[in-house]
Amino acid sequence: MSANTLTISEIFHSIQGEGSFAGWPCTFIRLAGCGHGCAGCDTGYAEKKGVELEREEIMQRALTFQAPFIEITGGEPLLQPAVYPLMKLLCDLDQKVLLETGGFISVEKVDxxxxxxxxxxxxxxxxxxxxxxxxxxxxxxxxxxxxxTFEFKIVIAGKEDYEWATSLLREHRLTESFTIMMGVSFGKLDPAELAEWILRDRLRARLQLQLHKYLWDPSRRGV
Ligand code: SF4
Structure with missing residues (x-):
C-alpha cells in the first residue's frame, strides 16, 4: 500500500443530510475503518474493510459528480495519514471540502x-x-x-445527554462563536422534544434532522 493509497468504503453523490450545509448536493468520500465503537453508530459497515484506491482515482471519481461540496467522512477519516494530502489537493482545486470526524483525533494537521x-x-x-x-x-x-471553519455536532439520545451537552457548551462558551448542530439519535429521542428543550433554554444551537433518513430508507447505504 503506497503513501497515496486510501482504504475507501464508498464514494457517492447525495443530498447532504447533516450539519450547516444540509440540503446541498454533496459528494461523499467515505473512508473505511474506525474502531471507536460508539453506541448508536450508523455507519458500522464503514468500520469494516474497504477497497484500496489511489488518491488520483479517488479524486477523479469524486470530481465526476461536480457537486458544490465534497465531504470526507467515515468511519474515522483522520485515521488514514493519506487523507491530509487528499484534502489539501481538493482545496487546491478550489473544491469546498467538508470533513466529518468523530472528535477523538486532533484536527490540527487538517488544511x-x-x-x-x-x-x-x-x-x-x-x-x-x-x-x-x-x-x-x-x-x-x-x-x-x-x-x-469549525462546527460542532452533538447527537442527543435523552435528557442526560442534553444536560451534559449544555453544560459543556456553557463551560467553553461555544455557542457564542460556533455553529452547534444538535440532533437526535434516530428512533431514541423525538426531535420535537429536543426542539422544546432548545427553545425553553434559549440555547443558541441548531436542531438537525438527518435529512437523508427522511428522504430514503434509514438503513440504506450510499445516501
Ligand atoms: S466515531 Fe463515528 S464511525 Fe466511529 S464508531 Fe463512532 S459513530 Fe461510528
Whole structure:
C-alpha cells in the first residue's frame, strides 16, 4: 500500500443530510475503518474493510459528480495519514471540502481551508471520555476566517445527554462563536422534544434532522 493509497468504503453523490450545509448536493468520500465503537453508530459497515484506491482515482471519481461540496467522512477519516494530502489537493482545486470526524483525533494537521464538522460524543455514546479536548482548544484559538471553519455536532439520545451537552457548551462558551448542530439519535429521542428543550433554554444551537433518513430508507447505504 503506497503513501497515496486510501482504504475507501464508498464514494457517492447525495443530498447532504447533516450539519450547516444540509440540503446541498454533496459528494461523499467515505473512508473505511474506525474502531471507536460508539453506541448508536450508523455507519458500522464503514468500520469494516474497504477497497484500496489511489488518491488520483479517488479524486477523479469524486470530481465526476461536480457537486458544490465534497465531504470526507467515515468511519474515522483522520485515521488514514493519506487523507491530509487528499484534502489539501481538493482545496487546491478550489473544491469546498467538508470533513466529518468523530472528535477523538486532533484536527490540527487538517488544511485550514477545510470546513471541520467535529462530533462531541455525549455519555450515551459510551465513549465521551475519548473526546479530544484539543479540538475545542483549536477552535477557540483560531482567528477569523479560520475560526469559521469549525462546527460542532452533538447527537442527543435523552435528557442526560442534553444536560451534559449544555453544560459543556456553557463551560467553553461555544455557542457564542460556533455553529452547534444538535440532533437526535434516530428512533431514541423525538426531535420535537429536543426542539422544546432548545427553545425553553434559549440555547443558541441548531436542531438537525438527518435529512437523508427522511428522504430514503434509514438503513440504506450510499445516501
Ligand atoms: S466515531 Fe463515528 S464511525 Fe466511529 S464508531 Fe463512532 S459513530 Fe461510528
Amino acid at each position: 485550514k481551508r477545510v470546513h471541520k464538522i467535529i462530533d462531541i460524543k455525549p455519555p450515551s455514546s459510551g465513549v465521551a471520555q475519548h473526546n479530544n479536548p484539543d479540538n475545542i482548544r483549536l477552535a477557540l484559538e483560531a482567528e477569523p476566517p479560520h475560526r469559521h
